[in-house]
Amino acid sequence: MLDIPINIKNLSFGYSSEKPILENISLTIKQGEKVALLGPTGTGKSSLMENLIGLQLPQQGEILIANLLVKKENLPTIRKIIGFAFQNPDDQLFMPNIFDDIMFGPNNYHIPTDLATKQANHLLEKFNLIQYANCSAYQLSGGQKRLAALATILVLEPQILILDEPTNGLDPLWRKNLAEILNSLTIDALFISSHDLHWISKVTQRCLILYDGKIQVDLPTEELMKNKALLADYGLPFDY
Amino acid sequence: MRFYLDEYAHLNSILHRWHPAYKIIGLIILIFAFASVRNLVLIPLILIITGILYLIAKLPVSFLINRLQYPSLIILGIVGLLPFFSGTNIIWQYSIISIKLEGLQALLLITTRFIAIITITLILFGTTPFFTIIKTFRNWGLSPIIGDMILLTYRYLFTIFDQLAILEKSAQLRGFNFRKFTRKNLEVYATLIGNLLIRSYEQSHRIYQAMQLRGYGQVRIINNIINNSESDSDNDKIDSQLIHKYFNLDSILLMIMILISLLIVTLEIIL
C-alpha cells in the first residue's frame, strides 16, 4: 500500500524553453484513486506520463513516486512500481510470441522462472489469450494485443498503473472487457489518459483536464461528465 | 510473397523430434555434400535421399511447391540458356538454334542441386521453430547483437509490409498509377520508402523505451528467450546434452547424415 503513489510538484517540461508543454503542474494522486487525464490531442498528456516514468525528465519541479524522487538512480525501482502501457500495443510486444513478451520483464528483474511462468499463464487465462501464447503479436486482433500488452505489465505486479489512450482502436465489446479487467485489479493507483469520455466514466472516479500546459480542471468524474459546457470549453464535446 | 515460418513446425515426425542442434549440424553437412556434387551420375542419388527425407518429415507437398515456385524462375533465368550456349556436342539443331550436350548436363546438375538443397533447407525450417534455430546458434556463440536483430526484424517485418500496403493503397485511391515510369512516380516511391523509414525509426525508439521499462539492458532479448522458453524446455540445455549420450536417436540420425554425406563426397571423388 502506497500512501501517496504519485506526487507532482511544480513540474515544468518542454522541448524548447520558449514554449513549455507542461507549466508548473502540481498534482497528487492518493492511494486507491483512479484518475483520468483528459485534454484535446497535443496538449501534453503523453509528455506528462512520460515524465512520471522517467522517459522524459522535467526542466523544473520534481515528481515523487511512492516518495521516491524520479531521477536516474531511482528509475529501475520506479519502473518496477509503475506499469506503463503505451498508446500502440505493437510497441510493447516485440518478442517472438506473447508468452515470451510477458516473461520479458520477470527475466530482466530476475524473478524466479517458475513463479513468473505461473503468473504469466494465470494472466493469459484471465485475458482469454492462453491459446495464443505461442503466437506472434502480429497474429492477434487489436483488442487482444491491448490485453497482451497489459499482461506484460501486470506480470510484474506494479502498484501503479498508467495507461496512455488504452481504448484507441477498440470496439465497444473490447472496451467493456478492458473496463471490467481494470475494475477487477487491486492496485494502489490508476492513471489513464484518454479521449473516450463514456469509457472513462466507467473506470475512473476523478478527472483532470490538461489544457494549455496546465491542469485546468480537477473534478470527480461523475460531476464533470454532467457538465458538458465545461468539457466543450476545453475541446472535449461530450456528445461526439 | 509473405510466408510465415513455423507453419508446420509443430507436427510430429521423427525429423520434428530430432534434437535441433543435431538436426542443424546433420542437415547442413548434407547440404554442403550436395553442393559439392559435380558428377551427373550422383543426381538420382541426391534426389532419392531428398525425397525420402521429405517423406519422413511429413510436410505437405504444397509447402514445397509453394516455396519452390519463385526461386525456380530465378534459377531458370540464370541457367536456362546454358544448353544453347555452353558446350560443343550438338544433340539437336534447328536453323541457328542448337542444344548442346554439355550445356544440358550443366543445367540438369545445377537445377538438381538447387532443388535438393532448397528442399533440405525447407525440411530444416519446416520441422524446427525458427526461434529454436536462432537459440541454438546463440548457444553456439552467435553474437547477441545479431540474435536480437534477427528477432526484432522478423517480428516487425509483417507489420511493415502492412504499412507499405496501406500507403500504396492510399496513393492509388488518390489516382496514383503504379504502372507508369516517370520522375514523378519515382519521387512517390522514394517518399513511400522515406515514410516507412521514418515511421520505423520512430517506432524503434518507442520499442526501445518499452524494453527499457521492462528492464532491458541487463539481459539481451535473445538471452531472455533462452532463459524462459517453456515450450522448448528440453532444448534449453543444448550445450550440456550435445556430448552427453552417444546412442540416442538424435546422434544416430546425425551419424546417418554424416555417413550419407561422406558417401556422396567419396563417390564424387572416385567417379
Add this chain to the structure above:
Amino acid sequence: MHISEGILPAPFCLAGYAITSLTTWHCLKQINRYQPSPDNIPKASLLTAVFFVASSIQIPIPPASVHLVLNGLLGVILGYYAFPAILIGLMLQAIMVGHGGLTTLGINAIIMGIPALIAHQIFHLRPWIYHRFHIEIKTSILAFFAGAIALGLSTFIFYILIITNLPTNFNLDIEKNMIYGLIIAHFPLMILEGIFTAMVVLFLQRVKPELLPY
C-alpha cells in the same frame, strides 16, 4: 544480385562464409566502438525490415519491372550496422521467399554488404565537402554516388562470380567481354539506383535529418 542455391561450388560457398564471418566480426567490433548505444539495435532491426520490404517493391520500367537493391541507401543510413542488417535480410529472404540461398548466404552478403559499407564511407565525406555548398546539394550528390557505386560494385562482383563459375566453356576473353558488357548494360540501373537513393536521402534530410549520420 542474389546467387541462388546450387550454382556455386561448395568451396566458394565456404570461402564466402569465411569472409562474411570476418567482415561481420569487424563490423560488430566497430559497432561496439562507435555506435554502442543499445537503442541502435531496435533501430537497425526495424530499418532492416524496411529494406527487406522496400526491396520487394517493383518499379515498372516498361516492358518489365525491376526490384531496387537499395544496399547503398542501407549503407548510408545504418553505417556499420549495414553489414549485419544485410546478412539478416538475406537470411530471411532465403528462408521465407527462396530468394538467394543459405549455402550462398556468405557470398550474397559479400556481394551486397561490402558495397554498402563503401557507400557509407562515401557518405561519410559529407562533413568534409566545402561548407559553402548547400547541405541539400552535398547530400544529394553524395547519396547519388553512394547508391550508384554500391549497385555497380554489387553487379561487378555478382557477374564475375556467375560467369567464372557457370560451366560455359567460354574462353577467358569472351568471359571478360561478357562481364564488361553486362556491367555496361547495368549502367542505366546504376543511375536509377543512384537517383532513387538521392531522392530518399533528400527526403530524410528535409523531414528527419537525425536519421542520417554525419
